[in-house]
Amino acid sequence: MRTVAVVGASLAGLSAARSLRKQGYDGRLVVIGDELHRPYDRPPLSKEFLAGRLGEAELALEADGEDLGAEWLLGVRAAGLDHARRAIRLADGREVSADGVVIATGAAARTLPGSEGLAGVHTLRTLDDARALRDELARGGRLVVIGGGFIGAEVASTAYALGLDVTVVEAAPTPLAGPLGETMGAIVSALHADHGVPLECGVGVKGLSGETRVDAVLLEDGRSIPADIVVVGVGARPNVEWLQGSGIVLDNGVKCGADGRTSLAGVVAVGDCANWYDPRAGFHRRVEHWTGARERPDAAVATLLAAGAVKPGVPRPPYFWSDQYGVKIQFAGHAAGADSVTIEAGTADDRDVLAVYRRAGDPVAVLGMNQPRLFMRRRKQLAATAS
């Protein structure tokens, strides 16, 4: 392999570039990214960075002086993949020939149809989004967060700490029920009420009102919530449009095996854009969490360099964390497959629980709230028993 192109210059792309060098690849390495910034860390965007406690320099993912011997093509989008000619077409007309390709284009925030062009309405995915939102939050006022998922809840918690008047609106009856299940979703989302942040559940958003700037969120039950700022946190969709017509199999992102291999030889996919086969769960899952984007490129790069000849190891169970209202939330495994959940340490009232999810008696997931030590031990057991 003489040239490897990594498309997407964020956590998964950088981790893949690092893995390539660590695993001995010494050929030409091209990293293509449509943002102008060097790789930066996104989790602080809804937390310390939004709160003004962390500066832009501290978001950098690369170490000082780190040099991977890569050509960085930043500020330019990949527009197509021509597998037969082994080339990546760029939006500015250039072309990069490569015999190995790592797809790491991540995901983009979903927007609310009809909210385009209305000032005061934000999504949060990129550094530029975070800068704009941070500047608006600094002026204070009433914030309505649409979506009670992790990003929405973190923005609500950060804005609450900044002194804003915050309301969260969630269409589902229980926020976080998808990733955490009903019981624990209710316990975690009770953090809003603990801090006097109203949470409207089970009601959809009909639209936004305002002439040039948003002034209210209109609910499907006829109510309207006054707002100076609105954050739309309704999930993300994988950035895979550029692969249309390339022949690669797309299905909720790039469909790939447990080792990152795609339907095309010499092409692997990693991070938020990849719909990995999960051997523990027995189906494909697109996991949009930091740790997967950081760790899984190791396996995908091994697959790429060995031209698919290596046997994939079983990846660690998916893991993510969230920080809300000063509580550290950690989760590993799959809640969806569980038939029971038990609080094994701490109490829900104190918001310091360790909860274990089981299926037919076997642990399949673990949740911690302010329980890093016990959580870590449970997470390791989960990895050991399920592999």
Place this chain on the structure above:
Amino acid sequence: MMIPACRLEDLPRGEAHRLDIDPPVSVFHTDDGELFAIDDTCTHQDASLADGWLEGCEVECPLHASKFDLRTGAVDAPPAKLPVRTHEVVVEDGMIYVQPSTEAPNLPPCISARLAGGPA
């Protein structure tokens, strides 16, 4: 100045003991029976490495999984970027002592800000 940590018999292999000095330091007893002392606070955020996962000569941070080498303090991969300090460990008459390093610690931004009297 040597600081007494705990008795060797009270620190089983695979476990860590945190000294509540400022900044805190932890002594790790590896599965191979070696003893190491490093700064307890992860250089990324406010996490106690004594709460982490010890494997060989590495400890994995309990929050975001950066791994620190107990022998050198070096960190393997982000989110943490800076190493932790290592400290000398001495065992005398069954007692573990730590000789704190004189280097400046690499504390995470949230803690440095607090020490500097800035916003926590």
